[in-house]
Amino acid sequence: QVTLKESGPGILQPSQTLSLTCTFSGFSLSTYGMGVGWIRQPSGKGLEWLANIWWDDDKYYNPSLKNRLTISKDTSNNQAFLKITNVDTADTATYYCARILEQLRVMDAWGQGASVTVSS
Amino acid sequence: DIQMTQTPSSMPASLGERVTISCRASQGISNYLNWYQQKPDGTIKPLIYYTSNLQSGVPSRFSGSGSGTDYSLTISSLEPEDFAMYYCQQYDSSPNTFGAGTKLELK
Numbered sequence: 001q002v003t004l005k006e007s008g009p010g011i012l013q014p015s016q017t018l019s020l021t022c023t024f025s026g027f028s029l030s031t032y033g034m035g036v037g038w039i040r041q042p043s044g045k046g047l048e049w050l051a052n053i054w055w056d057d058d059k060y061y062n063p064s065l066k067n068r069l070t071i072s073k074d075t076s077n078n079q080a081f082l083k084i085t086n087v088d089t090a091d092t093a094t095y096y097c098a099r100i101l102e103q104l105r106v107m108d109a110w111g112q113g114a115s116v117t118v119s120s
Numbered sequence: 121d122i123q124m125t126q127t128p129s130s131m132p133a134s135l136g137e138r139v140t141i142s143c144r145a146s147q148g149i150s151n152y153l154n155w156y157q158q159k160p161d162g163t164i165k166p167l168i169y170y171t172s173n174l175q176s177g178v179p180s181r182f183s184g185s186g187s188g189t190d191y192s193l194t195i196s197s198l199e200p201e202d203f204a205m206y207y208c209q210q211y212d213s214s215p216n217t218f219g220a221g222t223k224l225e226l227k
Contacts, residue, residue: 047156047207047218062215063121094162105211106154106169113162 002026004036004097006114013120018084022097022111029075031055035100036080037107038071040093048093052100053080087118122146122210126219132227137198141222143208145189152212153191155184158205158221167206168193198224 004024012018020038027034038050051071052060061069070083084091095114098107123146133139143153155168166175168184171191181196195202203226208219 046220047209049216049218060214064215096164098164104169104173105152105216106166106175107156107209108166108169108175110164110166113164 002099002109004099004109004111006095006097006111008095008114008116010115011117011119012087014088014118015086016118018082018087018091018116018118020082020084020095020097020114020116022080022082024078024080024097024099024111026109027099028078029053029055029073029080033102035102036073037098037100038080038082039096039098039107040091041096041113042090042093050084050095051082054102089118092116092118121215122149122213122217124208124210124217124219126208126222128222129220130223130225132225133198134227135198135200139195139198139224141193141206141208141224143186143191143193143219145191145210145212148188149210149212151187152210153184153186154209154211155182155193156207156209157202158207160204195224 008020035052035054037052041047051069053071053073068085073080097111099109125144127142151171153171157165167178172184183194206222
């Protein structure tokens with residue numbers, strides 16, 4: 001059974017760096033064709049893809065936020081990470097991580113989401 | 121970026137009714153179109169991938185079709201648990217993008 005769970009700071013102030021962790025089980029990020037993606041959703045709004053990291057450590061970012069994003073992984077501990085620098089109130093959202101199957105191009109398992117509020 | 125236009129934005133419907141949600145891409149996406157369901161508690165569940173392939177465990181009342189720029193999700197007979205938000209996603213080119221969502225509401 002594949003499970004993912006996001007964790008984060010909950011609340012942070014403008015200009016700080018947001019650090020998110022995705023802890024997963026049921027698959028390995030060293031297995032061919034596996035990836036983890038980050039997606040966010042402001043309250044009452046739609047889904048926005050942020051970044052992917054792949055089994056071979058390839059990384060892809062949404063160009064609209066690329067300069068502020070860093071994705072990484074710890075294969076040994078089954079974790080993926082996302083950092084967003086210089087946050088502001090527009091970054092307030094629920095952040096999801098999801099497993100991606102490269103060949104099928106689908107996010108086939110999602111975490112429950114972590115709520116992040118940026119406020120002074 | 122490829123824009124995904126999803127219609128309608130909301131849809132009142134009755135139990136047992138057949139409903140169809142549409143998604144139009146701003147350019148051809150070679151059938152790389154996925155559908156997801158989101159419940160009010162935020163839980164997101166994949167339903168269909170590559171236009172018409174049912175994710176494991178998804179009931180057969182869900183189906184997908186389409187080609188080129190136009191795609192659709194059909195629920196043949198609504199059950200109580202189907203009232204939720206639905207999102208399409210194109211995964212043909214990066215950045216992958218989502219439609220704005222369709223809220224399926226009980227009439």
